[in-house]
Amino acid sequence: MHTVILGAGISGLSSAYALGQRRGETYNLYEKEMEIGGLCRTRQQGGFTFDVVSHVLHFRTAAAEQFVHAILDGHLQRIVRNAWIFFRGHYVPYPFQTHLGFLPAGEQASCLWGYARAWVDRQFNGARPPANFGAWIRQHFGAGIAQSFMIPYNTKLWGLPPEEMSADWVSPFVPRISFSQAVAGWLSKRNNEMGYNSSFYYPESGGIQALVNGLASHTHGISLGREVVQVDLDRKTVLFQTGETVPYDRLVSTIPLKALVLSARGIPEDLRRAAAELRSTSLLNVTCCVCHPLPHRYHWVYFPEPEFPFFRLLFPANISPAMVPENCSLVCAEISNPDLTRRDELELQTRELLVSLGMVKRPSDIVSTSCTYLDHAYPVHDLKREALVERLLEFLRSRDVWSVGRFGSWRYSSIDDAIVQALEVAQQISQPGPVEVPDFLA
Ligand SMILES: Cc1cc2nc3c(=O)[nH]c(=O)nc-3n(C[C@H](O)[C@H](O)[C@H](O)COP(=O)(O)OP(=O)(O)OC[C@H]3O[C@@H](n4cnc5c(N)ncnc54)[C@H](O)[C@@H]3O)c2cc1C
Secondary structure: OEEEEEEOOOHHHHHHHHOOOOOOOEEEEEEOOOOOOOOOOOOEEEEEEEEEEOOOOOOOHHHHHHHHHHHHHOOOOEEEOOOEEEEEEEEEEOOOOOOOHHHHHHHHHHHHHHHHHHHHHHHHHOOOOOOOOHHHHHHHHHHHHHHHHHHHHHHHHHHOHHHHEEOOOOOHOOOOOOOHHHHHHHHHHOOOOOOOOOEEEEEEOOOOHHHHOOOOOOOOEEEEEOOOEEEOOOOEEEEEOOOEEEOOOOEEEEEOOHHHHHHHEEHHHHHHHHHHHOOOEEEEEEEEOOOOOOOOOOOOOOOOOOOOOOOOEEEEEHHHHHHHOOOEEEEEEEEEEEOOOHHHHHHHHHHHHHHHOOOOOOOOEEEEEEOOOOOOOOOOOOOOHHHHHHHHHHHHHOOOEEEEOOOOOOOOOOHHHHHHHHHHHHHOOOOOOOOOOOOOHH
């Protein structure tokens, strides 16, 4: 039984690693780019090291945590998050909902009052299943927090109003709070850390690519420059743009589900039409290399307001000083669904805003800029997604295809989810029987 793996991001490489640990399993891995890593790639430029898309590592499962520690041989630093929101000209600690005391007076009143009304409503009526993400926000945080932060920020990030999104993805990512946490956050004016990434890890050196390289050092049979142009589900073959065709017994695909289905032969027409409806955001990442230290120690700042083209700024050298030459810094701006005809203008506007926000002293202090465009950044959880994806994955499974990973399962997810999914798939498809594998692979 031979497995073909498509895509050499974290999901594809973790699948290869996990299969390689199991006796009797053979695999080959194919990647369209000339380098491995997918979203988790790191660049070096003029003494600066930066992730193509900024990443930090956080774990919800012990298996993923052990796996990453093993791959990086423990060379990880643990960091306590220092994240903020730029709101009405002030910096408010993240998360917004536990720092109401930092807001301007009028906003404090409306957010607290809205929160109290939502809380009372939940006590009397219970937490009804919300019809959409907008309803979920109002149910858990009330109208004030919804209007001031949650709705503008999420609309900017996702490119559609929360009322057009489902709430099936939110619970790991958006921290809910108790009444006492809301009140304490209003009264105390202290930074109240909470949420899935209140502390996180980062490789000691080499950026996020250190994880990718660590995985690759345990894998073999990776072919680069192989873009899948067709998967024949009846013949069980994959055709690449090079003209090569390879057979498989089982296929683990981590390329976008939509592209897989649209390229596949042997897919019913209604499923092909369903796949065409899957939506994602695109992203322009502008990384600025700066020749002086930053005036703050923030790790990242969210920008909900429309006058800023970016929804988030990240400061990787505040996370890992080894990323920059002495007395230098990095700023990465993330712009969702950019209008690419305005790409140069967006880059210039970002550089100017960094100066007017006081993060960069003079425009000439930005010694170089690197822009990356992703056509797949966030899988959009609109109201149709869950049923569509379930049908597609179920059909593919019945044809010996496991479609996994962030865009393979079209799910808003992190590196740890990608690893867990890959480990589970390797376990499902590998031969039963007594096999010596490390705990986190069992
Ligand atoms: C802006 C942003 C910030 C993020 N921040 C974090 C974070 O801080 N922490 C965290 O844990 N997660 C973060 N993530 C999520 C994380 O990047 C992903 O969960 C993870 O990298 C997914 O890995 P993957 O292998 O599933 O997908 P990918 O990395 O997308 O890998 C898929 C691979 O398939 C290849 N491919 C695509 N099409 C084809 C084709 N036709 N033929 C052959 N190969 C193909 C691609 O080139 C790619 O190498 C972030 C994501 C984004 C977009």
